[in-house]
Amino acid sequence: QVQLVESGGGVVQPGRSLRLSCAASGFTFSDYGMHWVRQAPGKGLEWVAAIWFDGGTKYYADSVRGRFTISRDNSNNMLYLEMNSLRADDTAVFYCGRGGYSSSWYVAHWGQGTVVTVSS
Amino acid sequence: QSALTQPPSVSGSPGQSVTISCTGTSSDVDMYNRVSWYQQPPGTAPKVIIYEVRNRPSGVPDRFSGSRSGRTASLTIFGLQAEDEADYYCSSYTRSNTLIFGGGTKLTVL
Numbered sequence: 001q002v003q004l005v006e007s008g009g010g011v012v013q014p015g016r017s018l019r020l021s022c023a024a025s026g027f028t029f030s031d032y033g034m035h036w037v038r039q040a041p042g043k044g045l046e047w048v049a050a051i052w053f054d055g056g057t058k059y060y061a062d063s064v065r066g067r068f069t070i071s072r073d074n075s076n077n078m079l080y081l082e083m084n085s086l087r088a089d090d091t092a093v094f095y096c097g098r099g100g101y102s103s104s105w106y107v108a109h110w111g112q113g114t115v116v117t118v119s120s
Numbered sequence: 121q122s123a124l125t126q127p128p129s130v131s132g133s134p135g136q137s138v139t140i141s142c143t144g145t146s147s148d149v150d151m152y153n154r155v156s157w158y159q160q161p162p163g164t165a166p167k168v169i170i171y172e173v174r175n176r177p178s179g180v181p182d183r184f185s186g187s188r189s190g191r192t193a194s195l196t197i198f199g200l201q202a203e204d205e206a207d208y209y210c211s212s213y214t215r216s217n218t219l220i221f222g223g224g225t226k227l228t229v230l
Binding site: 035037044045046047050059060061062095100104105106107108110111112113 | 123152154156158160165166167168171172177207209211213217218219220221222223224
């Protein structure tokens with residue numbers, strides 16, 4: 001079955017960087033688009049970024065464009081989110097998600113999330 | 121871009137039906153057949169229950185139904201059950217090549 005396991009979260013100071021990883025299994029990773037979605041404490045869902053099946057197309061939310069970079073390694077079934085210039089309002093649970101197909105705009109499967117706390 | 125508009129809360133008794141609305145704009149909900157709905161019980165990750173306006177993934181009961189009229193998408197849950205109590209979020213693809221979510225609706229089963 002589809003499994004997505006996020007890692008790399010933690011406590012980081014404002015202005016610093018962090019790299020999240022998502023290990024995928026149970027499906028042909030290179031066939032599917034992937035997403036990052038976050039949820040601040042007690043708040044709703046916020047889409048962060050998407051990358052299509054071959055890594056050639058990437059999209060970002062306005063709130064993270066220029067600071068975050070989504071990437072993937074299809075050889076090792078891994079998804080990444082490089083986060084720079086972190087701010088307090090980036091504090092959230094970050095979920096890795098698999099799309100419904102190669103370039104879909106919905107999240108068909110979700111990981112359990114990794115917590116990022118930005119605080120001095 | 122602003123979030124899609126959902127009611128903060130809805131409620132119903134077991135066996136009843138409830139509908140959750142999701143209002144967007146002509147640049148998202150009304151423009152594309154890419155509206156999805158997610159169910160998130162407390163303390164868990166979200167789960168897709170409707171995609172592309174009205175399609176149900178395998179394993180989702182047919183008590184869950186999606187529709188759209190103009191700028192407003194709707195999720196209807198027929199025959200409410202206790203386990204349906206959760207937060208529900210809609211989302212839509214936008215003309216700006218982004219995905220936006222609604223603010224979420226808390227469903228209480230009385």
